[in-house]
Amino acid sequence: MHKRRPISWLIPWIKNSSKVVASGDEYAVKIFNQYQKQQMPSFQLSDAEITSIISYVAAESDKPATAAAGGVTAENAGKVDGADGGAAAGAGTGNSTIDILLIVLVVVLLVLVVTLVIIANIMKDVLRGRKDLDGRDVEQLEQRFDFSKIYKSPVVRGLALGLFVLVVLYESVQGVMAIGLAQGYQPTQPIAFSHKLHAGENQINCSYCHTSVYKSKSANIPSANICMNCHSQIKTESPEIKKIYRAIERKQPIQWVRIHNLPDLAYFNHSQHTQVGGIECQTCHGPIQNMEVVYQYSPLTMGWCINCHRETPSTRRATATTTTS
Structure with missing residues (x-):
């Protein structure tokens, strides 16, 4: 053109x-x-x-x-930058306060047991050096500890059972609380599109592809025609770009896999946050400009949204409310 x-x-x-x-x-x-x-x-x-x-x-x-033929291929589509991969892997498995407390408790108990064993051995060595002990004392000193009495003890068994029940209960609650959460979700897309290349290295503005990001309730998925604005001339021999050509020839939309999905009960207006509130894309989507393969960076839970609204300056919230009311 x-x-x-x-x-x-x-x-x-x-x-x-x-x-x-x-x-x-x-x-x-x-x-x-x-x-x-x-x-x-x-x-x-x-x-x-x-x-x-x-x-x-x-x-x-x-x-x-x-040179144009060396485009993005399906072979390297799944490779994610080390830092981003680590973020994706750790996105859904944050350490809770209870996890930390349990670990601390176990460590303290182990240290206590080891300390008591060391003290007991020291005391035995001291007593063995004394010559005023009678036969009964020597017998008690040389007596070996029967560890079977520990795990056969009703108290120990009760504590073990109680700990097991607590762990199962905790994991069950965590599993129920995680229903519907997709943090870290990173599906394979039908075309290997790299945000790191387009938004990062080439610094293409988000609104060039997502044309409604600042003016609509939803941020649209780019059509194949938008891709062809550049790729009718650039990397035309790339296997991935040829997939776009085939979609246009067949007059079929590209079946992109949706990553961010809010429940029906939640009302979210994209333009209210980006245009009115001035929220950056990275606030919710994370370092999108560094992602080879996009993943859900934030949990997008009700609590997460509420915390964001609490931390956002009141003047910005007031502006957004006035505009939508």
Whole structure:
């Protein structure tokens, strides 16, 4: 496109293609009719941002075809950066206060038992060195401790049973509380899309692909047409990009796997948080710009949301409430 039309024409076309078509522009009307009158999404980008994107597309399209063929493949789709993988693995298994207390209790008991055994052995050695002991004392001193009496004791068995019941009860409660939570969820997507490459290295703004992120209740999943804005020229030989071509040819949407999913009882307005509240994407989605494969970073529980609202400055909350009321 950058070779067929000047930048002065492309800027208004990218911002609002419908307006250009309505103006009667011959080339715009031709494209509109050629592609079955499908409207291209409008993008809230500045002239400088559009110019930068077109410059990048132009530079990439001028590279040899062999360089363009080395795109993202399914082979490396599952590889996640070490720090991000660690975050994903640890996202759903945080150490609770009860876990820490149990560990401390076990360590204290072990230290106490070892200390008592050491003291007992020291006292025996001292007593063995005394010569005023009679036969009965020597017999008691040399008597070996019968460990079978410990585990046969009703008190010890009762304590062991009580501890077992507490552990089972605790794990059951934790399991019930975790129902519906998907923190750390990282499904394999039908196309190996790297946020680290697009949002991180190439610094593409989130709203370029998720066009409704600042103006709608939901952040939309990008259509294949948005991908083709760049990939009609860039990495056209990549196996992953060819999957996008096939989806367009078959006129079928790409079956992306949903990662973040709130229950039906929860009302969440994306634009109220991003546009009105000024919340950054990373607040909920974590270091999305570093993720090769996206995973659910936050628990997205009611308690987590409430804590965020408690910690958010009251003026920002008031603005968001006034706007939606």
